Amino acid sequence: MTKHDRKIARTHDDVFEEIAEALDVPPSKFKEAIERYESLGTWLDRDESTLSAYNPGISPQGSFLLGTVTRPLTDTEEFDVDLVCLLKASKTEFTQKSLKAAVGHEIALYVRAHKMAKPAEEGRRCWTLHYADGAQFHMDTLPALPDEQRYQAMLKRYGYTDLANDLALSGQAIAITDNTLPQYDEVTDDWPQSNPMGYAAWFRSRMTVQLAERKRAFTKAQLVTASVDEIPDYKVRTPLQRAIQLLKRHRDCIFVDDGAHKPISIIITTLSAHAYNEELTISAALHSILTRMDQYIEYRGDVAWVANPVNPAENFADNWAEEPRKRQNFYDWLEQARHDFGLYLRASRFDAVPQELIDSLGAELVDRALKAIIPAAASPLAAPAIVKAASNNDDDVRRAEAAIDERRSAGTQSKPWAKS
Amino acid sequence: MTLEEVKAAIAFDQPKLRAARDGPNIHVGGSYLLFENGAVAKPAGPISEFDIEIVLSNRFPRHEPKVFEVGGRIPRCADRHVNPDGDCCVTVWEHWLACATDHSFAAFLNGPANEFFLGQYWFEKTGKWPFGARPHGQKGLEEAYADALGIPNRKNDIIYHLRLLSKDWPKGHWLCPCGSGKLLRHCHRDDLIALHERIPPRIAERMLRRLKSYTR
Numbered sequence: 300m301t302k303h304d305r306k307i308a309r310t311h312d313d314v315f316e317e318i319a320e321a322l323d324v325p326p327s328k329f330k331e332a333i334e335r336y337e338s339l340g341t342w343l344d345r346d347e348s349t350l351s352a353y354n355p356g357i358s359p360q361g362s363f364l365l366g367t368v369t370r371p372l373t374d375t376e377e378f379d380v381d382l383v384c385l386l387k388a389s390k391t392e393f394t395q396k397s398l399k400a401a402v403g404h405e406i407a408l409y410v411r412a413h414k415m416a417k418p419a420e421e422g423r424r425c426w427t428l429h430y431a432d433g434a435q436f437h438m439d440t441l442p443a444l445p446d447e448q449r450y451q452a453m454l455k456r457y458g459y460t461d462l463a464n465d466l467a468l469s470g471q472a473i474a475i476t477d478n479t480l481p482q483y484d485e486v487t488d489d490w491p492q493s494n495p496m497g498y499a500a501w502f503r504s505r506m507t508v509q510l511a512e513r514k515r516a517f518t519k520a521q522l523v524t525a526s527v528d529e530i531p532d533y534k535v536r537t538p539l540q541r542a543i544q545l546l547k548r549h550r551d552c553i554f555v556d557d558g559a560h561k562p563i564s565i566i567i568t569t570l571s572a573h574a575y576n577e578e579l580t581i582s583a584a585l586h587s588i589l590t591r592m593d594q595y596i597e598y599r600g601d602v603a604w605v606a607n608p609v610n611p612a613e614n615f616a617d618n619w620a621e622e623p624r625k626r627q628n629f630y631d632w633l634e635q636a637r638h639d640f641g642l643y644l645r646a647s648r649f650d651a652v653p654q655e656l657i658d659s660l661g662a663e664l665v666d667r668a669l670k671a672i673i674p675a676a677a678s679p680l681a682a683p684a685i686v687k688a689a690s691n692n693d694d695d696v697r698r699a700e701a702a703i704d705e706r707r708s709a710g711t712q713s714k715p716w717a718k719s
Numbered sequence: 720m721t722l723e724e725v726k727a728a729i730a731f732d733q734p735k736l737r738a739a740r741d742g743p744n745i746h747v748g749g750s751y752l753l754f755e756n757g758a759v760a761k762p763a764g765p766i767s768e769f770d771i772e773i774v775l776s777n778r779f780p781r782h783e784p785k786v787f788e789v790g791g792r793i794p795r796c797a798d799r800h801v802n803p804d805g806d807c808c809v810t811v812w813e814h815w816l817a818c819a820t821d822h823s824f825a826a827f828l829n830g831p832a833n834e835f836f837l838g839q840y841w842f843e844k845t846g847k848w849p850f851g852a853r854p855h856g857q858k859g860l861e862e863a864y865a866d867a868l869g870i871p872n873r874k875n876d877i878i879y880h881l882r883l884l885s886k887d888w889p890k891g892h893w894l895c896p897c898g899s900g901k902l903l904r905h906c907h908r909d910d911l912i913a914l915h916e917r918i919p920p921r922i923a924e925r926m927l928r929r930l931k932s933y934t935r
């Protein structure tokens with residue numbers, strides 16, 4: 300890269316974009332992850348597969364699908380890629396246990412055939428695939444069966460008819476397994492349910508305008524001739540996705556010693572997506588989200604309720620009642636996030652990230668980002684001089700004049716007075 | 720108005736202010752950041768900063784907040800719209816209540832407080848008030864109330880309007896305040912009902928009381 304095409308930050312948003320990009324899965328890792336889960340999908344669906352009669356398919360879910368992945372705090376931790384392994388079968392053909400075992404069997408064969416060092420690990424609902432140390436990620440695969448009819452019936456029972464009739468939001472609901480349940484080994488219709496595809500469709504609906512906008516910008520910047528519709532979602536990031544990445548990172552740093560009680564990602568993601576209003580910039584998105592996200596916590600009686608938008612009967616904050624500390628931690632975190640992000644966006648120049656925000660996003664991460672896009676940040680001695688020179692009195696006066704004109708044309712609210 | 724509401728209003732927008740309970744009041748102090756209206760961030764940071772203290776009653780916005788400039792930057796004199804005790808005459812309070820629709824603390828900080836300090840900044844640079852200024856004392860009060868009512872600034876007319884508006888419902892058999900000599904119900908009845916919605920009786924009563932306190 301030559302000096303000429305180096306990115307140089309000019310605004311707070313440029314700095315946030317750089318930090319958030321560093322939080323993302325690097326493109327090479329992203330490609331690698333896709334190749335690996337596609338390879339697993341091909342394996343499960345090969346002719347000799349014991350599952351091939353059920354057309355097994357592998358698809359991503361969670362933050363990997365939503366585009367809100369946040370790099371783990373340390374390099375020794377791995378990204379986790381959440382996958383659904385869907386078999387076109389019915390609950391009369393499997394118990395939860397036999398489905399888990401059937402998928403587990405093929406995964407074990409896959410591990411052996413690919414000479415992977417560690418065997419797949421069984422969790423409560425998933426099979427976890429560990430890759431070699433260099434991969435920096437592992438895959439949690441969730442065995443599942445289609446279950447949209449029971450899901451839609453449940454929605455109707457609770458009175459959510461619109462959701463039940465919306466195929467995008469409830470038409471891909473699934474039944475999943477849970478080895479702690481008493482009916483785990485029984486043939487029954489009563490399986491736990493989940494709806495990751497519906498959630499992703501809802502999330503996407505909260506940012507349709509900016510998603511299209513970013514894709515347009517992408518085709519322009521890359522000089523590709525593809526139409527906007529042909530650009531996959533994961534190629535671009537909207538201000539909503541960027542803001543969520545920054546907020547999750549802030550959360551990770553604040554709760555580094557209390558990980559068990561930190562506000563969970565699905566709560567931060569849901570409330571942020573509600574509060575987001577198609578703002579054009581990360582800073583405007585953060586402003587909207589941080590000032591309004593708590594308004595989307597309902598109180599049903601005394602119970603704090605963060606409704607799953609595709610199944611409002613489900614409360615993402617259902618354990619706040621038993622563990623009041625989690626509720627308190629959410630509100631404490633929100634107050635601190637408002638303060639830390641506000642201190643940078645409102646009280647600071649774009650090239651002077653305040654210590655509070657550096658601490659709560661991670662010094663190394665912020666430092667690396669600043670050095671990459673603010674030339675002066677690379678040599679600490681030069682920075683203060685530049686800050687001084689740039690905060691020019693004349694500029695402030697010009698800004699004040701423009702602010703006054705703007706106020707005048709919008710209609711002022713007040714005039715100063717004196718009581719006596 | 721609770722401490723939590725005040726904290727939420729300043730946490731992001733005014734991160735250099737701190738709020739704490741002080742007996743029956745809420746005390747807000749620190750650096751007030753002066754920004755362009757509606758701006759979230761600017762590359763060079765705020766236009767300017769003022770050291771301030773605000774004393775809010777539990778009954779904000781019904782009770783006017785007191786705003787003090789405490790950095791010694793603004794001389795404490797009527798010509799700078801600051802009372803001798805440092806209390807800034809940000810605006811005629813009832814005028815804001817009557818003319819603005821959002822009376823939250825955040826709206827106060829982004830509205831009248833922003834205009835006041837933007838004006839002070841501009842006065843420092845140019846010696847002029849960018850949004851004009853009210854005359855001092857009673858004259859300024861009358862002018863502000865006339866503005867709020869949308870009528871010419873004549874004291875008797877202001878008082879007659881305010882007396883009408885102090886009633887729970889404007890009486891149809893009163894003479895219309897326009898001076899036509901007709902009964903209200905046969906004249907500007909609809910206009911007055913609209914005004915009554917914007918300036919409810921408790922605000923009209925407060926305006927009357929405040930005017931009288933100067934006349935005495």
Ligand SMILES: [Zn+2]
Pocket residue numbers: 895896897898899906907
């Ligand atoms: Zn009339």
